[in-house]
Amino acid sequence: MKADARTIFALSTGAPPAAIAVVRISGPDADRALASLAVAPPPPRTARLAVLRGDGEVFDRALVLRFPGPNSVTGEDLVELHLHGGRAVVAAVLAALARQDGLRPAEAGEFTRRAFENGRLDLAEAEGLADLLAAETQSQRRAAQALAGGALSRQVETWQHLLLGLAARLEALLDFSDEGDVGDDLPERWRGELEALNRQLLQFLARPPVERLRDGVRVVIAGPPNAGKSTLLNALVGREAAIISNIPGTTRDVIEAPLAIGGTPLVLIDTAGLRDSDDAIERIGIDRARGSVEAADLILWLGAPEDCPDRSRAIVVHPKADEGAATDQRTDVAVSATTGQGLAELTDLLVARARALLPAEGEVALNARHREALNSVSLHVAEAAAALDPLIAAEELRQARLALDAVTGRAGVEDMLDALFGRFCIGK
Ligand SMILES: Nc1nc2c(ncn2[C@@H]2O[C@H](COP(=O)(O)OP(=O)(O)OP(=O)(O)O)[C@@H](O)[C@H]2O)c(=O)[nH]1
Ligand SMILES: [K+]
Numbered sequence: 338m339k340a341d342a343r344t345i346f347a348l349s350t351g352a353p354p355a356a357i358a359v360v361r362i363s364g365p366d367a368d369r370a371l372a373s374l375a376v377a378p379p380p381p382r383t384a385r386l387a388v389l390r391g392d393g394e395v396f397d398r399a400l401v402l403r404f405p406g407p408n409s410v411t412g413e414d415l416v417e418l419h420l421h422g423g424r425a426v427v428a429a430v431l432a433a434l435a436r437q438d439g440l441r442p443a444e445a446g447e448f449t450r451r452a453f454e455n456g457r458l459d460l461a462e463a464e465g466l467a468d469l470l471a472a473e474t475q476s477q478r479r480a481a482q483a484l485a486g487g488a489l490s491r492q493v494e495t496w497q498h499l500l501l502g503l504a505a506r507l508e509a510l511l512d513f514s515d516e517g518d519v520g521d522d523l524p525e526r527w528r529g530e531l532e533a534l535n536r537q538l539l540q541f542l543a544r545p546p547v548e549r550l551r552d553g554v555r556v557v558i559a560g561p562p563n564a565g566k567s568t569l570l571n572a573l574v575g576r577e578a579a580i581i582s583n584i585p586g587t588t589r590d591v592i593e594a595p596l597a598i599g600g601t602p603l604v605l606i607d608t609a610g611l612r613d614s615d616d617a618i619e620r621i622g623i624d625r626a627r628g629s630v631e632a633a634d635l636i637l638w639l640g641a642p643e644d645c646p647d648r649s650r651a652i653v654v655h656p657k658a659d660e661g662a663a664t665d666q667r668t669d670v671a672v673s674a675t676t677g678q679g680l681a682e683l684t685d686l687l688v689a690r691a692r693a694l695l696p697a698e699g700e701v702a703l704n705a706r707h708r709e710a711l712n713s714v715s716l717h718v719a720e721a722a723a724a725l726d727p728l729i730a731a732e733e734l735r736q737a738r739l740a741l742d743a744v745t746g747r748a749g750v751e752d753m754l755d756a757l758f759g760r761f762c763i764g765k
């Protein structure tokens with residue numbers, strides 16, 4: 338859906354009424370749009386108070402700013418009108434702009450898209466910007482800022498550089514081989530560097546996915562019927578999210594309750610009590626419970642420690658601690674959902690375990706698209722390292738570079754290649 342290159346405009350701030358409303362105009366006719374509002378263009382990047390007029394009327398007295406391209410966020414001529422944020426003011430100015438030839442309302446994301454097309458930011462940075470606008474928690478904000486600020490893009494550039502260097506050495510080898518020697522073994526050192534690069538890629542791929550910051554760490558409460566799972570869920574989220582009763586088999590559906598504790602995003606998931614049941618509906622619930630346990634990031638296990646489905650992902654809870662039963666050595670924490678005993682300790686434990694599953698602060702975290710691209714890079718790098726034939730290795734490296742390029746969406750690797758090989762002195 339490549340839109341036309343006409344000058345676009347839009348209200349860039351939230352829905353009026355508000356104290357101020359910023360209208361942005363981007364494209365070759367931005368200055369002309371200003372003139373159509375009877376405003377003389379102020380010097381670049383200088384705020385000027387101006388009277389905006391049209392049809393013999395004064396629309397508003399507003400602050401006007403100009404950012405001539407290419408030194409603007411979009412890379413085009415850009416004008417900002419800081420209006421009084423009343424509905425009628427904004428409507429009058431937008432209507433006046435719409436009447437101008439060569440101007441049209443912007444589509445969703447079009448300012449950012451133009452910035453990308455004009456090389457003002459790459460794909461990863463654009464994604465970071467989108468994440469930043471969607472960020473609701475502080476950890477989401479920090480991850481988004483890192484991405485928008487080019488942290489991943491810089492890492493990709495480093496890898497791109499490494500790959501180019503390795504490819505260049507391979508080319509040199511090919512150029513100097515006699516026809517018959519092309520099948521010769523590749524130097525061990527060269528191979529070792531490729532393998533080191535691949536280890537680095539795999540380390541990045543093993544990092545917690547950035548989506549977990551948005552979707553929350555999935556914590557499944559599981560165990561036998563009547564263990565107090567639903568009561569614990571309600572106590573942790575502080576509301577009656579699930580039905581509680583003394584009848585075993587009360588919970589059948591999977592109940593999800595999102596929760597943030599100290600900025601750590603969690604989804605608590607209550608499930609049907611696990612047992613053999615003759616009730617067809619309950620059995621469906623139990624199947625769903627098992628599926629949830631399988632897919633869980635963490636399990637709060639309220640059953641006997643020896644029955645815990647996966648200790649490595651579990652916190653083993655001794656429930657109904659107020660009833661005074663002896664606590665098994667193998668439980669992590671004893672809790673009473675009714676008296677509140679042990680709840681703080683459980684919460685601390687849960688947050689600590691959940692944090693370890695979230696992207697580390699200040700570290701580049703990957704989204705699904707980045708992972709797919711880097712996974713492909715890693716496969717090609719591994720193939721190159723394993724290749725016996727230098728021609729095949731060279732082709733794998735080329736594929737790796739292309740896959741790496743997909744992360745930032747930057748084309749023009751071939752140009753980089755030309756530049757690099759231009760400096761590369763083979764005769765030396
Ligand atoms: N004394 C005591 N009773 C509890 C506690 N937690 C839950 N109960 C009681 O145990 C019974 C079962 O609680 P639920 O929360 O429904 O148990 P559940 O594990 O969700 O049960 P199912 O959904 O049927 O598998 C209810 O009567 C609760 O009031 C607790 O900490 N102490
Ligand atoms: K119950």
Ligand SMILES: [Mg+2]
Nearest residue numbers: 566567587588
């Ligand atoms: Mg229940």
